[in-house]
Amino acid sequence: MRDTTYQYIDGSWIEGESNDEITVRNPAEPDEPIVSFPGADQEQARAAVDAAEAASDQWAAMAPADREAILYDAADRIEAQLDSLAETLTREEGKPISSSRGEVSRAAEIFRFFANDARNATGDTVPSNDPDTFTYTIREPLGVVTLISPWNFPIATPSWKLATALATGNTVVLKPSSETPMIAKRLVELLADAGVPDGVVNLVVGSGSTVGDHLTTHEAVDGVSFTGSTGTGRHIQKTVADRGIPIQTEMGGKNPLVVLPDADLEAAAEAAIGGSCGGTGQACTATSRLIVHEDVAAELTDAVVERANALSIGPGMNDPDMGPAVSAAENETNLEYIEIAKEEGATLLTGGGRPEDMETGYFIEPTVFTGVESDMRIAQEEVFGPVLGIIEVADFDEAVEVANDVTYGLSASIFTSDMTSSRAFTRQVEAGVVKVNGTTTGSQIQMPFGGMKASSSETHKEMGQRAHEFYTHEKVIYRSDP
Numbered sequence: 001m002r003d004t005t006y007q008y009i010d011g012s013w014i015e016g017e018s019n020d021e022i023t024v025r026n027p028a029e030p031d032e033p034i035v036s037f038p039g040a041d042q043e044q045a046r047a048a049v050d051a052a053e054a055a056s057d058q059w060a061a062m063a064p065a066d067r068e069a070i071l072y073d074a075a076d077r078i079e080a081q082l083d084s085l086a087e088t089l090t091r092e093e094g095k096p097i098s099s100s101r102g103e104v105s106r107a108a109e110i111f112r113f114f115a116n117d118a119r120n121a122t123g124d125t126v127p128s129n130d131p132d133t134f135t136y137t138i139r140e141p142l143g144v145v146t147l148i149s150p151w152n153f154p155i156a157t158p159s160w161k162l163a164t165a166l167a168t169g170n171t172v173v174l175k176p177s178s179e180t181p182m183i184a185k186r187l188v189e190l191l192a193d194a195g196v197p198d199g200v201v202n203l204v205v206g207s208g209s210t211v212g213d214h215l216t217t218h219e220a221v222d223g224v225s226f227t228g229s230t231g232t233g234r235h236i237q238k239t240v241a242d243r244g245i246p247i248q249t250e251m252g253g254k255n256p257l258v259v260l261p262d263a264d265l266e267a268a269a270e271a272a273i274g275g276s277c278g279g280t281g282q283a284c285t286a287t288s289r290l291i292v293h294e295d296v297a298a299e300l301t302d303a304v305v306e307r308a309n310a311l312s313i314g315p316g317m318n319d320p321d322m323g324p325a326v327s328a329a330e331n332e333t334n335l336e337y338i339e340i341a342k343e344e345g346a347t348l349l350t351g352g353g354r355p356e357d358m359e360t361g362y363f364i365e366p367t368v369f370t371g372v373e374s375d376m377r378i379a380q381e382e383v384f385g386p387v388l389g390i391i392e393v394a395d396f397d398e399a400v401e402v403a404n405d406v407t408y409g410l411s412a413s414i415f416t417s418d419m420t421s422s423r424a425f426t427r428q429v430e431a432g433v434v435k436v437n438g439t440t441t442g443s444q445i446q447m448p449f450g451g452m453k454a455s456s457s458e459t460h461k462e463m464g465q466r467a468h469e470f471y472t473h474e475k476v477i478y479r480s481d482p
């Protein structure tokens with residue numbers, strides 16, 4: 001019999017009790033569902049928060065070295081199951097198996113890195129004006145934190161939220177995307193096996209509209225960390241605003257890659273295709289606008305199209321360059337945007353539809369448009385598929401103006417060999433992450449990550465040396481002994 005117990009509340013795996021049926025399909029072979037189960041209802045969402053609240057004091061009081069040891073153990077367990085976790089990820093999300101293996105091993109690395117926050121999230125001792133008063137700060141956990149994650153990096157994203165929250169002594173309720181509940185369940189099972197006590201980590205799988213507001217507005221929730229679309233993130237910001245609790249929302253992007261005439265054009269073309277089609281374009285940091293100086297536009301365009309045409313497409317288990325889109329709905333949206341771009345007057349250079357002879361599966365061709373203008377919808381709205389728009393500009397200033405001419409501000413890159421231009425770009429571009437001669441995608445876990453403008457609440461960056469700041473109160477203490 002198939003396992004349909006996807007809710008983990010206070011240390012017990014139970015069935016959801018709502019009428020929402022969650023069906024997981026392999027996006028490469030969607031005809032046969034992998035599993036179907038009922039999502040959580042509102043009472044279960046509230047019960048998960050209650051369980052996290054009940055477990056909170058004990059977990060916060062545990063010696064930091066003991067919390068750290070549990071998280072190290074979780075990292076070891078993830079690594080020990082790398083192959084089967086990667087297979088689960090590819091079967092439900094669709095990405096090439098080598099990418100899944102990379103993501104799973106990154107999850108282990110994330111747990112190891114942030115386990116140290118248990119001991120390293122320290123305060124400061126500060127010189128006092130009064131010799132009889134000791135002045136210092138301490139960091140304390142927020143309490144109960146709700147973690148909400150999307151489907152596109154379905155083990156890495158929950159891992160960086162969980163690891164930091166748990167290391168710093170918080171208890172959590174994790175709500176993963178309903179597209180990718182299997183890998184979330186396996187991650188929570190591994191945490192329980194590693195010794196995370198009952199109630200410290202709770203998993204609620206359910207429709208955002210059914211359980212979402214209960215997970216963010218329950219009076220015991222002390223913080224919310226969300227990654228997903230700007231629409232959902234803005235909704236959560238509004239619903240949580242009245243309670244004034246800390247909130248972190250990392251959201252969508254419309255990321256530019258600028259190419260100047262003095263750039264290494266082969267490297268720029270490689271980065272443009274890697275950034276736009278890697279992961280089937282389903283990265284918040286995906287390159288969607290290639291902003292190129294008119295002097296090198298023709299040569300760069302040829303190099304980009306050549307690379308797009310060379311990409312292999314297929315089921316993730318065959319490890320192609322590009323797997324399918326995650327769902328029928330996502331792929332329909334991709335195809336709609338392609339029609340919109342054509343109607344707006346952009347010129348389709350390659351791709352633009354489903355690959356021939358691949359009727360089953362949510363496959364789509366790598367797609368490149370030229371003649372894109374900055375005010376077109378294809379240059380303004382997040383597509384979340386392998387669709388790249390080329391925008392020609394006359395000089396550096398126009399390139400920066402176009403790069404900044406969107407509501408989003410997540411990541412941006414420039415290809416140039418001129419230090420003055422690259423320095424000016426890093427200063428002027430409106431993006432939370434800026435690369436010089438690199439892809440817009442990809443990040444290192446010891447570096448902070450997060451956007452600006454409509455891409456982020458800009459309250460705290462995730463990852464990096466100071467990720468713990470979001471998950472902790474800084475208390476300022478003046479102690480005068482009698």
Ligand code: NAD
Nearest residue numbers: 149150151176177208212213228229232250251252253284
């Ligand atoms: P989404 O906004 O549809 O869903 C994200 C999560 O929010 C899911 O778990 C969903 O169930 C939940 N949710 C939906 N309604 C809710 C509500 N009312 N209350 C609480 N939770 C609710 O996003 P998606 O389609 O899963 O992911 C793709 C999006 O995520 C893209 O826009 C992408 O750019 C963005 N993303 C951003 C980053 C980043 O770090 N900036 C990283 C990855 C993905």
